[in-house]
Amino acid sequence: MKILVTGGAGFIGSAVVRLAVARGHEVVNLDALTYAANPENVVSVADSPLYRFEQADIRDRAALDRVLETHRPDAIMHLAAESHVDRSIDGPGAFIETNVTGTYNLLEAARSWWLAQDRPEGFRFHHISTDEVFGSLGEEGQFTETTPYDPRSPYSASKAASDHLVRAWHETYGLPVVLTNCSNNYGPFHFPEKLVPVVILNALRGLPIPVYGDGGNVRDWLYVEDHADALLLVLEKGRLGRSYNIGGENEVKNIDLVRTICAEMDRLRPDAAPHNRLIKFVTDRPGHDRRYAIDPIRIRTELGWRPSVTIEEGLRRTVEWYLDNENWWSPLLSRQGVGERLGKA
Template structure:
């Protein structure tokens, strides 16, 4: 299968590219190479037969039409997005332009290509989204595919809008779509502005580790390579028009996640222990959802998928990866916004 992956130089997108290539698929990696993208993420597969890179922006419809015409993909996996909640608070416009308008452009380019090719039955448009579109949970309950949308940040609102567009293009035009909504990802190649890499790199530098509010916000954590496996499974075996929630079945409070990372660092870098001494509670960001949790029953029952990596094991692997790959993350620390307090409202 030839798969067009948008955002394939990003964190989750690059994991999908690496796994798809490993599974024997051809991949066209389309990426605008914005601040969080890094072609080093796919360096191990970039020279393999069947890989192609297209430097293009999903906001540029003409460029998308050229990519579809040139490569004629069998499927699209649409991951390109602005994804950092804090950045969406400081600058929501970029999130509307990329996540809403960009997804519209992708849908129209895909529909034009699919229609012109005679509506091949096997074509799929797989839209990858987030559990944040469902809003915030109380102490109990989990998100299902039928949970009403209730986004609370500019980021989640823009992703909710893109989800609605994808469903509308299926219902109105018959475009064969699949949607997935995932929980928080973590793992190797994670751009150093999200919680897990921030904790690791701050601790290594002996700098304060910022924790929002009281640290009691709960997330369901999904190892990125497990997520890539699930996405490719949904693409190939998911039912057209259906959505699948992908969760890690690993709920944890932010403060407990941070302490676990510190414990792994204590074991691996004992000369700087205890790293927990660096934890600093900071003013919470506006609209900070209290708890997310996914019920993955549909993907487990229909497609037979479950996560294979526990949070404890995944965090250990992630810490070890960052310790072994300073040459990857060190140059990224100078990129715009990295290391700064964002999203203060």
Template sequence: MKLLVTGGAGFIGSAVVREAVRQGHAVVNLDALTYAACLDNLAEVADSPLYAFEHADIRDRAALDRIFAEHAPEAVLHLAAESHVDRSIDGPGTFIDTNVTGTYVLLEAARAYWQGNGRPEAFRFHHVSTDEVFGSLGAEGRFTETSPYAPNSPYAASKASSDHLVRAWHETYGLPVVLSNCSNNYGPYHFPEKLIPVVILNAIAGREIPVYGSGENVRDWLFVEDHARALLTVLRRGAVGRSYNIGGEAEARNIDLVRMICRLLDARRPESAPHERLIAHVADRPGHDHRYAIDPSRIRDELGWRPEVTLEEGLARTVDWYLANPEWWQALQQRDGVGRRLGTVA
């Protein structure tokens, strides 16, 4: 299968590209190379005859039309998005522009390409979204595909909007779409402004490890390579018009997650132990959702997918990767906003 992957130089997108090429798919990576993108994430596949790169923006209709015409993809995996909640608090306009308008332009380009080629039944437009569109859970329950949308951050609202656009283009125009909403991803190549890399890199440097509020907020953690396999499964075998929740079945309070990472670093860098001494509780993020948890029953029962990597194993692999690849993250630490507290405007 020939895939057009948007945002393929990002964290999740690059994992999808690497996995797709391993599985023998041809991949066209379309990426605007904004601040969180890194082509080094794709070194494994850069020289593969199955891989091609297009430097383009999903808001650029002329570029999209050219790329569809030249590469003739059989499916689109749409991951390009602004994704950091803290940045969305400080600058929501960028998130609306990329995540909402960009998705609209991409949908229109995909629709024109699909219709112009006789509406092939095998074509798919897979829109990748987040569990944050569902809002915040209490102590019990998990998000299902029928959970009501209740986004609480500009980022979540922009992704909820794009989800609705994709559904509307299926219902109105017949575009063959599938959708997925995932829990928090982590793993190698995670951009160093997100929680897990912040904890690892601050601990390595002997700097304060910031924990928002009391640290009681709960997330369901999904190893990024498990997610990549799930996305390709949904793309190939998911029912048209259907959505699939993808979760790691690995809930943890933020404070417990931070302590787990500290213990892993204690074992690997005993001369700096205990790393827990660096934990500092800081002012909470505005609109900070209390708990996310995914019920992955549908993707498990219908498509046979379930996560393979436990949280303990995944965190160990992630810590080891960051310790072994300082040249990767040191370069990214120079980018705008990295290392600064963002999202404090309320």
């Protein structure tokens, strides 16, 4: 199968690219190489005859038409997105332009390509989204595929809009789509403005480790390589028009996650005092959702998928990877906004 992956130089997209190539798929990586993208994320497959790279922006319809005509993919996996909630609070316009308008452009380019090829039966458009579109949970309950949308941030609102566009293009035009909504990802190659790498790198450098509010916000953590495995499975075997929630089955409070990482740092890179001394509670993010949790029963029963990496094992692997790959993360610390407190509103 030849797969066009948008956002393939980003965190989740690059995991998909690496796994797809390893499984023998041809991959065309389309990425605009904005601030959070990094060609080093796919250096392990860059010389493979199965891999091609196209620097293009999903906001550029002409570029999308050119890429589709040149490479003639069997499927599209759409991961290109602005994704950092704090940045969306400071600058929501970029999120609307990329996540909403960009998705519209890609849908229209895909529809034109699909029609020009006489609606090939095996063609798929896989839209990858987030559980944040469902809003915030109380102490009980989980998100299912039928949970009403209730986005609370500019980021989640833009992703909710893109989800609705994809469903509309399936219902109105018959475009063969599948959708997935995932829980919080973590693992190697995670851009160093997100929580897990911030904790690791601040602990390593002896800097304060910021924890929003009281640290009681709960997330379901999904190891990124497990997520990539689930995404390829949905692409190949998911039912058309169907959405699948992908979770790690690892619900953890933010403060407990931070303390676990600090304990791993104590084990792997001991300091004069425990790293949890660096934890500093800071003013909470505006509109901070209290809890997310995924009910994964649909993907488990229909497709037989479950995550393989526990939170303890995944965090150990992740901390070890960052300690072993300073040459990857060090240059990224100078990029715009990294290391700054964003999203104060």
